[in-house]
Amino acid sequence: MRAIQIDATGGPDVLKLVEVPAPEPKPGQILIRNQAIGLNFIDTYHRSGLYPLKLPSGLGMEGAGVVEAVGEGVTRFSVGDLAAYASGPIGAYAELHAVNAERAVKPPAGIDAQVAAGALLKGMTAEFLLRRCYAVKAGDHILVHAAAGGVGSILVQWGKALGAVVIATAGSQDKAERARSLGADHVILYRDADVAAEVRRITNGAGVPVAYDSVGAATFEGTLASLAKRGLFVSFGNASGPPPAIAPARLMQAGSVFLTRPTMGDYLLTTAELDASAAALFEVIKSGKVKIDIGQTFPLAEARKAHEAMEGRDTVGASLLIP
Numbered sequence: 001m002r003a004i005q006i007d008a009t010g011g012p013d014v015l016k017l018v019e020v021p022a023p024e025p026k027p028g029q030i031l032i033r034n035q036a037i038g039l040n041f042i043d044t045y046h047r048s049g050l051y052p053l054k055l056p057s058g059l060g061m062e063g064a065g066v067v068e069a070v071g072e073g074v075t076r077f078s079v080g081d082l083a084a085y086a087s088g089p090i091g092a093y094a095e096l097h098a099v100n101a102e103r104a105v106k107p108p109a110g111i112d113a114q115v116a117a118g119a120l121l122k123g124m125t126a127e128f129l130l131r132r133c134y135a136v137k138a139g140d141h142i143l144v145h146a147a148a149g150g151v152g153s154i155l156v157q158w159g160k161a162l163g164a165v166v167i168a169t170a171g172s173q174d175k176a177e178r179a180r181s182l183g184a185d186h187v188i189l190y191r192d193a194d195v196a197a198e199v200r201r202i203t204n205g206a207g208v209p210v211a212y213d214s215v216g217a218a219t220f221e222g223t224l225a226s227l228a229k230r231g232l233f234v235s236f237g238n239a240s241g242p243p244p245a246i247a248p249a250r251l252m253q254a255g256s257v258f259l260t261r262p263t264m265g266d267y268l269l270t271t272a273e274l275d276a277s278a279a280a281l282f283e284v285i286k287s288g289k290v291k292i293d294i295g296q297t298f299p300l301a302e303a304r305k306a307h308e309a310m311e312g313r314d315t316v317g318a319s320l321l322i323p
């Protein structure tokens with residue numbers, strides 16, 4: 001089968017298309033013939049070495065397709081089912097991928113492989129961020145950075161569905177328009193503006209009770225200064241580089257605020273948590289409250305181009321690789 005591999009960490013040029021033997025499902029695993037592979041910014045951290053992998057390695061966490069074989073002991077899936085997965089093992093950039101049946105889900109009727117692969121990782125992230133990391137209430141002002149991106153697009157729409165007033169940020173006029181069309185109430189062009197000053201203006205000085213920051217280094221100080229007293233800073237990504245280390249006293253000076261740095265896996269500890277998160281996501285998609293905005297697709301062989309686009313801030317919504 002064809003797959004993307006890396007032998008060394010580095011820029012997008014380390015992504016190589018290779019022919020490798022098709023994997024066999026181990027006990028408890030299912031073998032999925034990917035119809036769509038979800039691209040995620042985390043894939044660039046794995047490729048660059050920011051999040052270290054044992055090399056050589058495949059790449060990619062997310063995909064959806066038809067179950068081609070089931071390993072010993074699997075009862076959750078049968079051959080022919082549509083299955084989607086978002087939590088590894090790493091190696092989704094391939095025609096076939098073997099994953100643990102307990103970590104895969106069955107998309108309901110009406111959700112195809114492309115929507116599932118564009119939605120699952122980003123959407124379950126939005127689910128735990130909006131409902132469990134902090135429980136967004138109607139009327140809350142929430143700050144969402146990179147709002148035209150994959151996770152950002154879902155946070156905006158789902159935040160609106162929960163009744164929040166969404167203050168979004170975006171890196172260009174086009175992306176700002178996109179965030180507005182998804183329902184954002186206010187959009188800040190954060191490459192030029194003083195984000196905290198804008199947030200204070202919009203909230204009549206109060207600041208936001210929760211801020212979702214996946215941009216990291218470039219936005220850290222502005223996010224901290226945007227929080228309401230006792231607000232929650234959710235730092236969940238490093239698109240511009242890792243945020244700085246900070247002394248606890250800074251949290252007091254910022255208004256007795258809280259800082260958390262969550263990762264999806266810790267909110268999907270059990271199969272029951274995975275199923276509940278995926279079910280909530282599929283429900284908001286089926287209700288029409290959240291549309292999965294597939295901004296661009298790339299053939300599997302063009303993974304390098306896809307990474308260049310992601311890191312070049314040239315993507316909007318979700319991105320897929322098609323095997």
Ligand code: NDP
Pocket residue numbers: 039040041042121122125146147148149150151152169170171172175214215218236237238239240241262263264265310311312313314315316317
């Ligand atoms: P996105 O589609 O959101 O792409 C990243 C976006 O970040 C870009 O489009 C860009 O938007 C913005 N950005 C700001 N500064 C930079 C920069 N210097 N270089 C590149 N991009 C920049 O990606 P995803 O939806 O896949 O992921 C969004 C974020 O969420 C990532 O940081 C990811 O790591 C994180 N994440 C964390 C999870 C967790 O469990 N903690 C799970 C899933 C995702 P713009 O041009 O508008 O600035």
